[in-house]
Ligand SMILES: Nc1ncnc2c1ncn2[C@@H]1O[C@H](COP(=O)(O)OP(=O)(O)OP(=O)(O)O)[C@@H](O)[C@H]1O
């Protein structure tokens with residue numbers, strides 16, 4: 248199996264606090280992987296590191312880019328990481344609040360389109376065609392995620408669950424090869440979570456996008472992920488299939504009190 | 510008489526007493542230096558009290574009404590002006606009328622009025638340019654006048670040394686403005702809000718101080734005189750004809766500006782600006798280059814300041830650094846904020862009001878600036894979103910529009 252993301256010995260310090268401690272993690276092409284761990288384990292920090300928002304203290308990050316070559320992406324700016332094929336959602340929803348649902352997804356298309364100032368002013372045939380492409384693509388993504396009924400609504404007026412889905416739609420518009428989802432089911436009710444399951448599977452199966460998700464909802468994690476990585480205090484304490492993780496003694500200890508047998 | 514009214518009256522009374530106390534030393538006590546006695550003018554105190562009470566009561570009443578209106582507005586959605594702007598059957602005739610008025614204006618009014626209008630329209634252009642930076646991209650720029658100065662000096666100096674004409678320098682001025690916009694924008698890319706405002710303010714002043722002190726280059730505080738007005742096919746025009754010609758040029762430039770900004774707001778670039786203003790981190794995560802997007806806004810905004818500067822130099826025929834003080838930046842920012850940030854019609858109205866009002870208030874003499882200030886303060890209290898609050902025109906998707914691509 249070819250890997251799409253390779254993280255080696257990643258370490259991140261906040262002053263004296265070591266948020267990530269020599270973490271190794273690999274995601275394969277077309278795989279659904281989960282990153283779990285107690286609150287404050289360093290999961291979100293891990294996402295921030297590999298997407299260029301934080302600068303890692305030490306370690307290597309390799310991403311297999313669109314052209315199939317493996318590139319080191321340490322220290323790359325977030326926008327360039329996205330261009331290389333890794334997109335993400337945010338745990339604390341960060342939608343563009345003055346824009347509509349469709350416009351939010353259209354922003355996601357920014358990195359795969361090119362029109363500049365001159366194109367905007369003269370509105371030549373190429374620019375018009377590109378604008379149409381952006382709208383069509385955005386709408387079809389909204390349809391995939393069953394958000395098309397909100398299309399002209401302001402993003403802030405959406406129900407919470409729909410906002411989480413819109414974050415995913417926006418990230419998908421960047422044409423990623425790997426999608427990082429930070430607690431996509433947080434705040435969703437069981438029915439919505441169930442639908443989210445299906446959608447994540449659909450995204451992987453139809454578009455071949457690999458997925459790495461952080462999630463506290465163990466039912467969802469156990470149901471859809473093929474590999475689970477468990478972190479605690481920034482350290483990897485376990486890795487394996489859902490079956491293996493369920494019976495992993497160290498993991499059970501770390502999760503004492505949390506019900507992973509659900 | 511219900512409780513809230515009584516309450517308000519009580520508050521106004523307290524305000525009146527407070528004012529009587531505050532103004533006591535200047536309004537009541539008067540030392541008569543000849544007889545070496547003190548006149549106690551108790552009557553003045555009474556007037557202050559009554560005046561303060563009524564003003565405070567009116568003020569409170571207006572605030573109350575504003576609150577009520579706001580609640581009503583939220584239910585109803587848009588204000589009347591905004592509706593007129595959005596409904597085509599109103600907006601098209603209004604635009605046509607405005608255009609006709611703009612065309613006949615110099616023939617209806619005196620040359621003096623035309624000159625005032627030219628200044629006002631230069632500020633409209635500057636306001637629209639700054640609106641790209643502040644209103645669309647959300648970058649608070651207080652040094653905007655620097656680019657205006659760059660344009661004006663570009664025309665004055667290129668004309669003086671190389672005899673270049675208005676039409677040659679107009680694009681050059683715009684280009685130089687853009688270059689300076691990028692040069693000054695680059696170091697401040699990491700700054701936001703207040704910090705950005707302070708640093709850009711500093712840059713604006715640096716440019717002015719350089720112009721003031723570099724005598725060999727810019728002729729220092731003495732400035733440059735005899736800057737020619739634009740030529741029309743080498744015809745020998747009278748001064749008034751030249752003024753009218755310049756007036757039409759600036760009208761066309763304003764129309765051009767509105768056109769370009771309209772196109773920009775509806776484009777990929779314009780959307781990136783709005784997104785950047787909403788959330789920088791999410792914006793970058795979507796693959797948008799923060800630096801490039803901000804620099805684009807700085808450069809485009811400065812382009813208009815540069816061209817405005819060229820027109821300004823041609824209009825006044827004389828420029829010196831005193832025309833480009835921080836006060837000008839503040840006025841331009843005021844036109845944007847008071848007009849309605851992000852709203853093209855708002856900025857145009859704001860610029861016209863803020864430039865024309867002080868002109869026609871000249872009769873008030875020394876009260877001119879006080880009145881001007883009072884109008885601004887009242888505006889910000891009663892219409893914080895500006896005269897014509899911006900309602901962003903969102904992209905409206907119509908079903909059946911797409912031919913379902915499967916990406
Ligand atoms: N910008 C920061 N500066 C300092 N410390 C930080 C910063 N961001 C995170 N931390 C700390 O790093 C640790 C890991 O935080 P992180 O947000 O990555 O946890 P998490 O696993 O995502 O938790 P949760 O499940 O609650 O989202 C925490 O102790 C947190 O306080």
Ligand SMILES: [Mg+2]
Nearest residue numbers: 290291292338
């Ligand atoms: Mg987190």
